[in-house]
Amino acid sequence: MEYVDGYLIAVPTANKEEYEDLARKTGAIMKKHGALSVVECWGDDIPEGKINSLHTAVLRKPDETVVFSWVVWPDRQTRDKVHKEMVREMEEVMGKDPMPFDGSRMIFGGFDVMLKV
Numbered sequence: 001m002e003y004v005d006g007y008l009i010a011v012p013t014a015n016k017e018e019y020e021d022l023a024r025k026t027g028a029i030m031k032k033h034g035a036l037s038v039v040e041c042w043g044d045d046i047p048e049g050k051i052n053s054l055h056t057a058v059l060r061k062p063d064e065t066v067v068f069s070w071v072v073w074p075d076r077q078t079r080d081k082v083h084k085e086m087v088r089e090m091e092e093v094m095g096k097d098p099m100p101f102d103g104s105r106m107i108f109g110g111f112d113v114m115l116k117v
Contacts, residue, residue, distance in 0.1 A: 002036065002113040003076040008057060010064040011101040016042065018100035019067065025093045027071075033082040036072040043067060058105050067101075076110065 011019045020040070027038035043066035046054050054066045073079040 001075065002116070003073045003079055004111045004113060005071045005073070005079065006109055006111060007067075007069040008054065008107040009067050009069075009101050009103075010058040010060040010105055011067050012061075013063055013065045015100035016065070022094065022100060023069070026090050029086055029089045029093065030071055033086045034074065034078045036074060038071050039069060041068045057107060064101075076112070079110070 023038075023040045027035075027040070030038050043054070046066050048055055054060075054068070058066060060066055071079075
């Protein structure tokens with residue numbers, strides 16, 4: 001069954017083009033290493049919660065936008081097998097340029113797909 005890596009981050013709204021460029025480059029690397037699909041979503045209609053929300057989860061600042069992303073892999077074994085090399089290639093692509101977002105507030109995790117309709 002497919003395996004999904006999910007990511008939630010806050011990106012400075014002014015850095016949208018920079019982020020999209022980085023996402024295209026890293027997405028191509030993931031696909032090269034066997035990812036079935038890479039999806040990047042720029043927040044548009046995200047309500048504030050009474051107790052918690054996507055905004056508070058990533059400690060979004062007023063000048064930032066929530067980004068929700070996921071990568072679909074054939075299975076966890078494929079993802080785990082290529083992970084180290086894939087990260088090395090991504091670091092090369094990013095070089096010494098600063099990330100267009102604060103990575104310390106990124107939320108991420110791996111998920112077994114239990115239902116696909």
